[in-house]
Amino acid sequence: MYRFFGTWLTAVVMLACVDLAVCAQSNLNDSKFRQLGTELPTPNVYRTASGAPGHEYWQQKADYVIEVELDDENQKITGSEKVTYYNQSPDPLRYIWLQLDQNVRSIDSDKHKTKETKIKQPLKYRDFKELSFDFDGGFNLLEVKTESGEDLDYTVQRTMMRIDLPEVLKPGESFSFQTKWWYNLNDRTKIGGRSGYEYFEEDENYLYTIAQFYPRLCVYSEADGWQHKQFLGRGEFALTFGDYDVKITAPSDHVVAATGELQNASKVLSSKQIKRLKKASKSDKPMFIIDREEAESAEKQKLSSKKTWHFKAENVRDFAFASSRKFVWDAMGVEQGDKTIMAMSFYPKEGMPLWDKYSTKVIAQTLKTYSHHTFDYPYPVAISVHAQKIGMEYPMICFNFGRPEKDGSYSMYVKYRMIGVIIHEIGHNYFPMIVNTDERQWAWMDEGMNTFLQYLTEQQWERGFPSRRGPAYKIADYMGGDKDNMMPMMTDPESIPQLGNNAYGKPATALNILRETVMGREAFDFAFREFAQRWKFKHPTPADFFRTMEDASGIDLDWFWRGWFYTTDHVDISVDYLKWYKIDPEDYVAQPKKPGTATKRKKSSSYGGDYITDLRNKSAIKETVVERDPTTADFYNGNMDYELISVDANEMKLFSSKLTEEEKAKLDPNLNYYEIGFSNIGGLVMPLILEFEFMDGSKVLEHIPAEIWTLNDKKISKVFVFEKQLKKVLLDPFRETADTDMSNNSSDEELTESRFQLYKKATSWDRRGPNPMQKAKQDAK
Numbered sequence: 001m002y003r004f005f006g007t008w009l010t011a012v013v014m015l016a017c018v019d020l021a022v023c024a025q026s027n028l029n030d031s032k033f034r035q036l037g038t039e040l041p042t043p044n045v046y047r048t049a050s051g052a053p054g055h056e057y058w059q060q061k062a063d064y065v066i067e068v069e070l071d072d073e074n075q076k077i078t079g080s081e082k083v084t085y086y087n088q089s090p091d092p093l094r095y096i097w098l099q100l101d102q103n104v105r106s107i108d109s110d111k112h113k114t115k116e117t118k119i120k121q122p123l124k125y126r127d128f129k130e131l132s133f134d135f136d137g138g139f140n141l142l143e144v145k146t147e148s149g150e151d152l153d154y155t156v157q158r159t160m161m162r163i164d165l166p167e168v169l170k171p172g173e174s175f176s177f178q179t180k181w182w183y184n185l186n187d188r189t190k191i192g193g194r195s196g197y198e199y200f201e202e203d204e205n206y207l208y209t210i211a212q213f214y215p216r217l218c219v220y221s222e223a224d225g226w227q228h229k230q231f232l233g234r235g236e237f238a239l240t241f242g243d244y245d246v247k248i249t250a251p252s253d254h255v256v257a258a259t260g261e262l263q264n265a266s267k268v269l270s271s272k273q274i275k276r277l278k279k280a281s282k283s284d285k286p287m288f289i290i291d292r293e294e295a296e297s298a299e300k301q302k303l304s305s306k307k308t309w310h311f312k313a314e315n316v317r318d319f320a321f322a323s324s325r326k327f328v329w330d331a332m333g334v335e336q337g338d339k340t341i342m343a344m345s346f347y348p349k350e351g352m353p354l355w356d357k358y359s360t361k362v363i364a365q366t367l368k369t370y371s372h373h374t375f376d377y378p379y380p381v382a383i384s385v386h387a388q389k390i391g392m393e394y395p396m397i398c399f400n401f402g403r404p405e406k407d408g409s410y411s412m413y414v415k416y417r418m419i420g421v422i423i424h425e426i427g428h429n430y431f432p433m434i435v436n437t438d439e440r441q442w443a444w445m446d447e448g449m450n451t452f453l454q455y456l457t458e459q460q461w462e463r464g465f466p467s468r469r470g471p472a473y474k475i476a477d478y479m480g481g482d483k484d485n486m487m488p489m490m491t492d493p494e495s496i497p498q499l500g501n502n503a504y505g506k507p508a509t510a511l512n513i514l515r516e517t518v519m520g521r522e523a524f525d526f527a528f529r530e531f532a533q534r535w536k537f538k539h540p541t542p543a544d545f546f547r548t549m550e551d552a553s554g555i556d557l558d559w560f561w562r563g564w565f566y567t568t569d570h571v572d573i574s575v576d577y578l579k580w581y582k583i584d585p586e587d588y589v590a591q592p593k594k595p596g597t598a599t600k601r602k603k604s605s606s607y608g609g610d611y612i613t614d615l616r617n618k619s620a621i622k623e624t625v626v627e628r629d630p631t632t633a634d635f636y637n638g639n640m641d642y643e644l645i646s647v648d649a650n651e652m653k654l655f656s657s658k659l660t661e662e663e664k665a666k667l668d669p670n671l672n673y674y675e676i677g678f679s680n681i682g683g684l685v686m687p688l689i690l691e692f693e694f695m696d697g698s699k700v701l702e703h704i705p706a707e708i709w710t711l712n713d714k715k716i717s718k719v720f721v722f723e724k725q726l727k728k729v730l731l732d733p734f735r736e737t738a739d740t741d742m743s744n745n746s747s748d749e750e751l752t753e754s755r756f757q758l759y760k761k762a763t764s765w766d767r768r769g770p771n772p773m774q775k776a777k778q779d780a781k
Contacts, residue, residue, distance in 0.1 A: 031710075031713070032559055032562065032563060032685050032709065032713045033558070033559045033685075033707070033709070033710045033713075034558070034562075035558050036546065036558040036561055036562055037558075039562075039566070040543040040546065040547070041223070041541070041543055044222075045057075046058070046222045046223075047222075047223070047541070047543070047544060048547075049547060050547060050548070050551040051531070051534070051543070051544045051545065051546070051547030051548030051549070051550075051551050051552075052534050052544075052548065052551075053534065053535070053538060057538070058088050058089055058090070058222070059088065059221065059240075059241070059538060059539055060085070060086060060087065060088055060089060060217070060219070060220050060221075060240050061085075061086040061088060061240065061241060061242050062083055062084070062085050062086070062216075062217040062240045062241075062242040063083070063084045063086075063242045063243045063244075064081055064082070064083055064214070064242060064243075064244045064245070064246070064319070065081065065082040065083075065245045065246075066079060066080070066081040066214055066244065066245070066246045066247070066319070067079065067080050067081075067246075067247045067249075068080075068213065068214070068246070068247070068248055068249070069248075069249040069250075069306075070208060070210070070248065070249065070250045070251075070254075070323055072206060072250070072251050072254075075184065075185040075187075075197055075206070076182060076183070076184055076185060077182060077183055077185060077210065077213050078181075078182040079180070079181055079182070079213065079214055080178065080179065080180045080181075081178065081179055081214050081215070082147065082176060082177075082178045083176065083177055083178070083179070083215075083217065084174055084175070084176045085169075085174060085175050085176075085177075085217060086174045087169045087170065087171055087172065087173055087174065087175075088171075088172070089171060089220065089222070090171050091171065092168045092169065092170050092171065093165065093168065093169040093220070094164070094165060094168055094169075095162050095163060095164045095165055096162070096163050096165065096169075096175070096217065096218075096220075097160055097161070097162050097163075097217075097218040097220075097226045097228045098160070098161045098162075098163065098215045098216060098217055098218060099159065099160060099161075099212075099215065099216045099217075099218055099228075099231065099237070099239075100138075100139050100156065100159050100160065100161050100215055101159055101212035101216070101231050101237075102137060102138055102139045102183050102212060102213070103138040103139055103156075103158060103159045103231075104138075104159055104231050104232065104233055105135065105136070105137030105138055105183075105186060105193070106136060106137070106138030107133070107134070107135075107136045107138070109133075109138070109158070109159075110158055110159075110230060110232060111232050111233045112133045114232065117131055119131075135184070135186060135191055136184060137183055137184050137185070137186045138183060139181050139182075139183050139215070140181060140182050140183060141156070141161075141179065141180070141181050142179075142180035142181055142182070143178075143179065143180045144161075144163060144177065144178075144179050145177065145178050145179075146166065146176070146177055146178075147176040147177060147178060150166075152164070152165075152166070152177060157228075157230075158230055159230050159231040160218070160228045160230065161215060163177065179215050181214075181215070183213075185197050185208070185210075187199060188209070188387070188388075188389065188390060189388060189389060192389075194211055194212065194390065194392045194399075195209060195210055195211040195212055195213065195320075195392075196208075196209065197209070198387055198388055200326065200348070200350070203299045203300070203326075204302075205299055205302075205324065205325055205326050206324065207322070207324040207326055207327075207348060207387055208322060208323045208324060209320075209322050209385060209387045209390065209392075209399040210320060210321050210322065210323070211318075211320035211392065211394055212237075213320075214319075216239060216240075216318070217239070217240045217242075218238065218240070219238045219239060219240055219438070219539060220240075221539055223539075223541055224438075224441075227438060227440060227441075229440050229441065229492070231440070232494050234443075234493045234494050234496075234499060235439060235440040235441070235443065235492060235493040235494050236439035236440065236443070236446075236493075237318070237439050237440060238438040238439060238440045238441070239317040239318050239436070240317065241315055241316065241317050241436065241537060242315075242316070242317075243312075243313070243314050243315065243316075244259065244260060244311070244312065244313040244314075244316060244319045245311075245312050246258065246259075246260070246310070246311050246312075246313075246319055246321075247308050247309070247310050247311075248308065248309045248310075248311070248321055248323070249306050249307070249308045249309075250306065250307065250309065250323045251302075251303055251304070251305070251306060251307070251325065252303050252305040252306055252307040253298050253301045253302070253303040253325045254307070254323045254324060254325050255290065255298075255323070255324065255325070255327040255329060255346065256268075256309040256321055256322070256323045257321065257322045257323075257327070257329075257344070257346045257383050257385055257397060258309070258311045258319070258320070258321035258322070258397060259311065259313045259316060259318070259319045259320055259321065259394060259395045259396045259397050260311040260312050260313030260314075260316070260319070260380075260381075260396065261311065261312055261313070261380050261381065262309065262310070262311055263310040263311060263312055264308075264309070264310045265277075267307075267308075268307055268308075268309050273289050273290065276288065276289045277289055277331060277342075280330075280331040280332055280333065280342075281331075281332075281333040281340055281342060282333055282340075283332050283333060284332065284333075285332055285361075286330040286331065286332045286343075286345070286356070286360040286361065287330060287331060287332060288328070288329070288330050288356075289329040289330060289331055289344075290327060290328055290329040291328060292328050292349050292352060295325075295326060295327060295328045295348070295349060296349060298325040298326070299325055299326055301325065302325070313379075313395065313396065315378075315537060316379075316395040316396070316433070317395060317432075317433060317436055318394050318395055318433070319394070319395070320394035320395075320397050321397070322346060322385040322387070322397070322399065324346075324348065326348040326349070327346045327347065327348065328346070328347055328348070328349060328351075328352070328355075328356065329344065329345070329346050330344070330345050330356060330359075330360055331343065331344040331345075331360065332360055332361075332364065334363075334364045334367050334368075334382075336367065336371060336376045336377055337376050339380075341367060341377055341379070341380060341381065341382060342380065342381045342382070343360050343363035343364050343367065343381075343382050344360065344363075344381060344382070344383045344384075345359035345360045345363070345383070345384045345385075345386070346383065346384075346385045346386070347359065347385070347386035348386065350403055350404075350406075351386040351402075351403060351404070352404070352408070353404065353408055354402060354403070354404050354410055354414070354415065354418055355386050355402075355418075357631075357632070357634075358415075358418065358419055358422075358632065359384045359386070359400075359418075359422055360384070361625070361629070361632060362384070362419050362422045362423060362426070362461070363382050363383075363384055363422065363426050365423075365457060365460060365461055365625050366382075366422070366423045366426040366427055366457055367382060367426070368460075369453065369456055369457040369460050370427050370429075370430050370453055370457065373453060373456065373525065373528060373529060373532070374430050374435075374453075374528075374529060374532035374533070374536075375430075375434075375529075375532055375533050375536055377429065377430075378434065378536075379395070379396050379429065380396075381396050381397075382396060382426055382429065383396060383397040383398070384398055384400055384422050384425070384426060385397065385398065385399050385400065386399075386400060386401075386402070386403070387399045387400070387401070388401055388403055389401055391421040391424065391425055392425065393424075393425040393426075393428030393429070393433070394433070395429065395433045396429065398422075398425030398426055398428065399425070400418070400421045400422050400425055401417070401418065401421060402414055402415075402417055402418025402419075402421060402422075412466075412636040415634070415636060416465065416466050416636075419458070419461065419465075420454065420458060420467070420468065423454045423457045423458060423461075424450060424451065424454045427450045427453055427454055427457065428446065428450055430450070430453070430532070431445070431446045431449045431450045431453075432445070432446035434536045434537060435449075435531075435532055435535050435536055435538075435540060436535075436537065436538060436539050436540075437539070437540060438539070438541070439493075440492070440493075441492050442490075442492075442541075442542055443492075443493040443496070443499065443502075443503035444489045444490075444502070444503045444506075444507040444565075445540075445542060445545065447503045447504045447507070448489070448503060448504060448506070448507020448508050448510070448511065449507070449508075449511065451469050451470065451504045451505070451507070451508035452470060452507070452508040452511040452512060454467075454469075454470070454508075455467050455469060455470025455471075455508060455512065456470075458470075459613070459617055459621065459624075460621060460624060460625065461624060461625045461626065461632075462624050462625065462626040462632075462637065463617070463618075463621070463624055463626075463627075464614070468505075469504055469505040469508050469509070470508050470509065470512050470613075471509070471512065471611050471613060471735070472509050472512065472513055472517075472611075472612075472735055472736050472737055472738040472739075473611065473735035473738065473739075474505070474509070475501070475505050475506055475509040475738050476570075476571070476738050476739060476740045477740070478498065478501040478505065478506070479506065479568075479570035479571065479682075479738060479740055480570045480572065480682070480740025480741065483568050485497050485498065486498060486501075486502065486568050487502065487568065488565065488566050488567055488568055489502060489503070489506060489507055489510075489564070489565045489566075490542065490565050490566050506564070507565075509738055510560075510564045510565070511524075511528075512613065513686075513736060513737060513738065514549075514557070514560065515528075516612050516613055516616070516736055517612070517686075517687055517689065517703075517736045517737060518555075518557070518560060518687060518706065519553055519555055519557075521616075521620075523553040523554075523555060524549075524553070526552055526553065527548065527549045527550075527551075527552035527553040528549070530548055530551075530552040531544075531545055531548040531549065531552070534548060535548075542565075546561050559685060559706060559707075560706070563683070563684045563685060564684065567683065567684075569682055569683030569684040570682040570683065570684055570738070570740050571682050571684045571686050571737050571738045571739045571740060572680075572681040572682030572739060572740050572741045572744075573678055573679065573680055573681065573682070573686065573688070573731060573732075573737075573739060573745070574678065574679045574681055574731075574741075574744035574745070575676060575677070575678060575729065575731050575744065575745060575746060575747055576676075576677035576678060576679050576715075577675075577676070577677045577747075578674060578675075578676050578726075578729060578747040579674065579675040579676075580672060580673070580674055580726070581672075581673035581674070581675065582669065582671070582672060582673065583667050583668070583669055583671065583673070609733050609734060609735065610734060611734055611735050611736070612734035612735070612736040613736075615734065670723065671721055671722070671723060672721070672722050672723070672724070672725055672726060673719055673720075673721055674719065674720045674721075674722070674726055674729075675717055675718070675719045676690075676717065676718055676719075676720070676729060676747075677715065677716070677717045678715070678716050678717070678718070678731075679714065679715050680709065680713055680714050680715070680716075681741070681744075682739075682740060685706050685709040685713050686706055686737045686739075687703060687704060687705050687706045687737070688702075688703075688704035688708065688718070688731065689701070689702075689703055689704075689731065689732050689733065689734065689736060689737065690702045690703075690704070690720075690729055690730070690731055690733075691729065691730040691731075691733035692720070692722065692726055692729050693726070693727045693728050693729070693730070694722070694724040694725060694726055694727055695724065695725045695726075695727050696724065698724065700722070701733075702720065704718065728746060728747050729746065729747045730745060730746045731745040731746065732745055
């Protein structure tokens with residue numbers, strides 16, 4: 001009987017091969033498991049096939065000495081800079097390219113020209129304002145000169161500037177030049193923007209969050225040459241590492257927070273503030289450097305005198321700062337290895353009581369979780385600044401939303417969104433500020449990786465944290481949506497219709513599925529950490545990430561990268577049928593009366609079971625921040641059918657005589673054989689996670705790798721053998737594959753006793769093909 005059963009399996013495989021041959025009438029390899037090598041750049045001495053930097057890897061460097069003044073009366077920035085550019089490439093350079101990002105706010109900016117507009121009925125005022133644009137916030141270049149003061153030839157190409165060098169810059173040489181400029185600051189609350197100001201009408205004060213305020217070197221690399229893709233507002237930045245020496249002049253009653261370390265604290269801070277800073281560096285909880293009362297007093301002064309703050313930052317790719325007389329300032333020390341990082345928050349009184357309660361503690365936990373998964377945080381400070389309607393990141397400093405009502409109350413939504421955005425923007429220090437990806441081309445590389453780690457950090461903060469992105473089931477509705485309104489992740493951000501879902505949610509989900517379902521936590525964590533450590537302070541590409549994850553884990557993931565990153569396919573795998581077979585070693589072989597079919601229900605991605613990450617985190621996360629520190633809790637915490645076919649007795653005797661004793665022992669008539677058919681409706685191949693529930697109430701979980709789809713990525717079948725009688729089967733019970741339709745993920749018909757009727761002749765197997773039992777009888781003869 002063992003061989004008889006095996007012959008039947010061969011028949012099923014032959015049927016599958018017939019189906020495969022029909023669907024493979026193509027001269028091209030369109031398998032979802034074909035290798036990704038043809039899509040990836042050829043490895044070389046700069047970037048290896050393992051995903052690591054090659055032995056001749058190089059990158060450029062640019063050092064800045066900047067002096068900038070903030071005009072609080074006219075909301076204007078005036079600045080000058082000396083830039084030294086180091087050609088560490090093997091290429092001679094005749095010119096260099098710089099980014100003039102503020103030109104995106106010029107009157108004739110391509111951002112306004114290329115933005116689609118229409119008259120809607122009724123027309124909202126916000127939409128009405130977008131029909132015309134009368135604010136000029138572009139750079140006004142005053143000079144571009146050599147270090148010795150000679151004019152340089154330059155060409156402004158919208159948001160880019162090319163400087164023609166007086167002599168070819170040879171490999172190993174450097175070139176210094178200087179520029180002067182000014183521009184008008186934008187009111188972010190009215191016209192938006194990553195940089196600008198917020199005006200507080202009640203006390204007539206401004207809060208400035210300043211970035212992209214100076215001409216910055218473009219990246220020159222062996223992968224892309226000059227990265228001078230125009231800035232249209234969505235695709236962020238590709239920048240060169242260097243050292244910064246920056247002096248910021250502002251009203252003397254302003255407090256300035258910036259990238260880097262303050263060099264002249266004795267000149268800009270009071271002795272009391274310096275003492276408080278020193279004490280805070282040794283504290284495990286936030287301490288006020290400037291409290292609310294002191295900030296309110298400064299609000300009323302409005303001094304006309306000025307003060308210059310001096311900052312230095314080493315090995316950073318950018319510089320940003322914030323300035324206001326409204327700032328409350330708190331800080332605490334965060335120990336990592338043998339050094340102390342200053343976690344600091346700056347916020348107006350309007351941010352209290354949320355910001356003083358949470359912000360700096362959130363910074364500390366973010367550094368802890370991100371460093372665990374990547375590398376120790378290398379910079380001396382990590383700063384969170386509160387400004388309304390913004391979430392934006394720069395080295396060592398970020399600007400974040402989340403404001404209570406005027407009476408100090410706040411909703412659960414505001415609280416958790418504020419915690420989430422602080423984690424996200426502080427986390428950007430790792431991606432892309434240190435692992436320096438090209439945001440202008442590949443938004444998913446920084447936003448997606450960062451959102452993935454944000455999700456891990458949120459779950460470390462509090463069990464059941466209402467994370468917006470990360471869990472697989474939360475991306476299912478998007479992925480199963482209108483394909484005309486989405487693009488693959490391997491698309492530049494200016495061309496992506498739904499940037500949040502595409503560049504944040506989908507890649508974060510993909511990484512979480514790799515970690516929880518495809519690779520496992522141990523293999524994923526090792527490979528992801530290896531990627532981060534290989535490429536910190538360097539410029540990785542998507543291929544470097546794909547190759548490193550495979551190289552460090554020993555797992556072929558080409559099918560995953562291709563499906564998730566290069567297509568808009570979604571996950572929708574259905575359980576088509578469930579057949580039950582029992583072996584009778586005397587003279588009968590089990591045959592299903594009819595396959596079970598899924599009941600037609602309304603399509604839904606929802607499922608009431610537990611999510612896989614939540615289940616594992618119950619033991620993996622020993623203690624969350626909220627459990628460890630009760631002061632981080634508030635009133636929101638804890639509220640959140642068959643027949644048998646006869647075979648001729650003489651034939652069975654002949655068949656049985658050929659079996660060994662060991663083979664006969666395996667023909668246990670008490671074993672149950674269940675064949676399950678699956679269809680890949682959505683297009684994305686994924687592992688099969690199956691929960692079998694038996695008649696006695698017990699359950700068994702089976703994990704089948706995605707490679708089961710290798711020979712046929714549309715329909716497959718799999719046989720499972722159990723001693724117990726099966727009641728039903730459920731596909732993806734923990735919602736870990738982002739399946740967009742859970743209504744077809746289970747067998748709805750409960751199976752009954754197998755021996756109903758006995759027939760002397762075999763009947764049809766099912767409507768899809770010939771009866772394999774008949775062929776089995778012929779083979780047995």
